[in-house]
Amino acid sequence: xxxxxxxxxxxxxDWDNFVKESKNYHFMFxxxxxxxxxxxFEDYSLMFFYKGxxxxxxxxxxxxxxLYSHGGLTFGGLISNSKMTTPLMLEIFKELISFLxxxxxxxxxxxxxxxxxxxxxxxxxxxxxxxxxxxxxxxEISSTIYLDKLSPFPERRKSGIRKAKKSGFNVEESxxxxxxxxxxxxxxxxxxxSKPVHSYEEIRYLAEKFPDNIKLFVANDKNGTMQAGIIIxxxxxxxxxxxxxxxxxxxxxxxxxxxxxxxxxxYYKDKxxxxxxxxxxxxxxxxxxxxxxxxxxxxxxGVVHDFYRIIIE
Numbered sequence: 001x002x003x004x005x006x007x008x009x010x011x012x013x014d015w016d017n018f019v020k021e022s023k024n025y026h027f028m029f030x031x032x033x034x035x036x037x038x039x040x041f042e043d044y045s046l047m048f049f050y051k052g053x054x055x056x057x058x059x060x061x062x063x064x065x066x067l068y069s070h071g072g073l074t075f076g077g078l079i080s081n082s083k084m085t086t087p088l089m090l091e092i093f094k095e096l097i098s099f100l101x102x103x104x105x106x107x108x109x110x111x112x113x114x115x116x117x118x119x120x121x122x123x124x125x126x127x128x129x130x131x132x133x134x135x136x137x138x139x140e141i142s143s144t145i146y147l148d149k150l151s152p153f154p155e156r157r158k159s160g161i162r163k164a165k166k167s168g169f170n171v172e173e174s175x176x177x178x179x180x181x182x183x184x185x186x187x188x189x190x191x192x193x194s195k196p197v198h199s200y201e202e203i204r205y206l207a208e209k210f211p212d213n214i215k216l217f218v219a220n221d222k223n224g225t226m227q228a229g230i231i232i233x234x235x236x237x238x239x240x241x242x243x244x245x246x247x248x249x250x251x252x253x254x255x256x257x258x259x260x261x262x263x264x265x266x267y268y269k270d271k272x273x274x275x276x277x278x279x280x281x282x283x284x285x286x287x288x289x290x291x292x293x294x295x296x297x298x299x300x301x302g303v304v305h306d307f308y309r310i311i312i313e
Contacts, residue, residue: 002055002095007045015047018054022079024113024122026235027213029059029079036202036209037072045070046099048078048092056080056092065106074277075111075305078125089124093132100312108310110134114303116144116238116273129308138307140284143295145264145274151299153261160254161261167253168222171262173215177204180216180229184245196243203231217263219246219255228255230263237272239263244276260298276300 007015012031019029027033034043044062048055057079059070070076078092100108112126153161174180181200188194198206207214218229227250231243246256264274279292284307 001051002091003049004095004099005047005049007043007047011047014054015045015057018057018081019079022057022081023084023120024077024079024118026076026113026117027210028073028233029057029076030210032209033206034059034070034072036206041070041072046096048095050088050091055088056084058096062105065104067100067105067108069108069110073111075113075117077110077112079113080122080124082120084122084124086124086127089128090131093125093128097132097310097312105312107312110308110310112306112308114142114305116275116303117235119236126306129310132310134308134310136306137309138284140278140280140305140307141287141292142278142303142305143276143292143300144303145276145298145300147264147269147271147274150264153299154297157257157261157297160257162254164219164254164258169219169227169253169255169258171217171219171259174218174226174229175207175216176218176226177207177216177231179226180218180231180243180245183226183229183247184243186247187245214242217259217267219250219259221249221253227253228259230256230259232263232268234268238275239268239271239273240275241277264298274300275303278305 016030019025041061042063044060044067046058046060048057059073059076059079061068061071063071078089080089110129113122115123178200181196181203184196188196213234215232215234216229217232218226221227228246230241233240233242244256250256268274276295279288279295280286281288
């Protein structure tokens with residue numbers, strides 16, 4: 001018998017300990033990460049107990065009559081550990097749907113965790129979604145390098161690296177998130193009229209909470225001025241580029257190419273994957289061709305992010 005319990009702060013230690021031992025682990029699933037934007041999302045995370053022991057977690061938030069597998073996370077389906085079985089997952093979904101029905105929810109919108117973030121196979125939830133007639137209503141595509149089969153960079157990337165080195169640029173890890181987030185903000189405002197998902201204060205807070213997972217690498221010019229940078233979200237087997245940005249001077253000098261060369265070929269060479277993230281517009285129906293071409297030019301190929309809907313009847 002599965003017991004479904006709504007998360008409360010008294011269960012923080014149990015939640016975080018389960019995340020730590022999960023087979024589809026991501027540091028974003030720790031409560032300290034999820035709650036940095038608690039003012040924007042009404043948390044409705046769920047915990048699933050089987051025979052009195054914690055068997056699964058669902059980071060989630062509530063809006064109107066819809067349960068979202070958490071709207072503040074890039075992805076975040078059901079978190080499980082090595083004891084998860086397919087029959088158990090089916091039972092969890094059965095009780096989840098029953099719980100949502102009793103609490104007058106109308107829909108479940110579910111973002112599956114891409115397989116590249118699994119430490120061991122963990123797709124029992126996808127099968128349970130199928131069994132429960134989930135609709136695939138959105139799909140985005142991420143660009144990811146499988147580092148064990150890394151191909152040489154094309155000449156245009158090598159040219160950018162040479163140009164940056166010739167101009168006296170150097171790459172280093174930095175704690176100066178303020179200067180970098182100003183570069184990000186200026187770039188997004190000029191190109192898209194938009195703002196970063198995270199404010200400087202939020203990034204600083206998260207980087208202080210998770211110093212081993214959130215890192216900033218920058219390219220400085222010969223005068224020591226920051227001209228480009230990349231914020232990395234690091235997990236045991238994967239490094240993900242959360243933000244990539246440069247000044248106009250940095251762009252002309254190939255500064256981002258220099259940083260990526262260092263990260264891919266040196267700093268993260270022992271990881272399994274290097275993930276650039278998605279390049280979609282129009283709810284996944286279209287791609288930003290310039291952006292995805294840039295990512296693929298480093299040898300990245302496609303990994304899908306799937307979004308499912310279950311109507312609660």
